[in-house]
Amino acid sequence: GAGVSQTPSNKVTEKGKYVELRCDPISGHTALYWYRQSLGQGPEFLIYFQGTGAADDSGLPNDRFFAVRPEGSVSTLKIQRTERGDSAVYLCASSLDGTATYEQYFGPGTRLTVT
């Protein structure tokens, strides 16, 4: 079946602008995660959804970052007033559920560049 998809694959924006990044998880996966990967580093956790609700948003760096998953499937990560330090690859992952056993399947990522 289809894997996790993310759009756009690349996004270039100017400092101060608003951006939205979309994630479409594997069908039937109730858990969805957002991570951010800076160059040369491992991914860092941002937020985890179980169904429609954010079960853990402790990784969001500040209040410019917000994510939603209104129908328990597609999720959108929203970044307001972008800064150059937000430049990174944003990875989305989904899992059958949020329990510790199941692996997370990652999408190809969105490369965000803030100029």
Next chain:
Amino acid sequence: AQKITQTQPGMFVQEKEAVTLDCTYDTSDQSYGLFWYKQPSSGEMIFLIYQGSYDEQNATEGRYSLNFQKARKSANLVISASQLGDSAMYFCAMREGAPGETSGSRLTFGEGTQLTVNP
């Protein structure tokens, strides 16, 4: 707080030989899971292998095996019979929580090891 350490920024191996990628972890939880992911230059994270903290046997998946030493808090990945397509970045990751628990669902990643397989 959980932490993953990968001390090898880069590793080289000859095609068809075995290679071990090191991973140590730190956690105060008794229940946790350890994962290895491969990230080729295309950027996608590919799941390779999983080891639960209570699993008595080391996990194996094809050419991948996990050398799990709980007392030493290490979870090294062994790749046997290396292939040119194994050249990639490899990440060790951990999530806290027992099977069936949803708490601590996040993955914490190490900084990765860049593996190069030479012909």
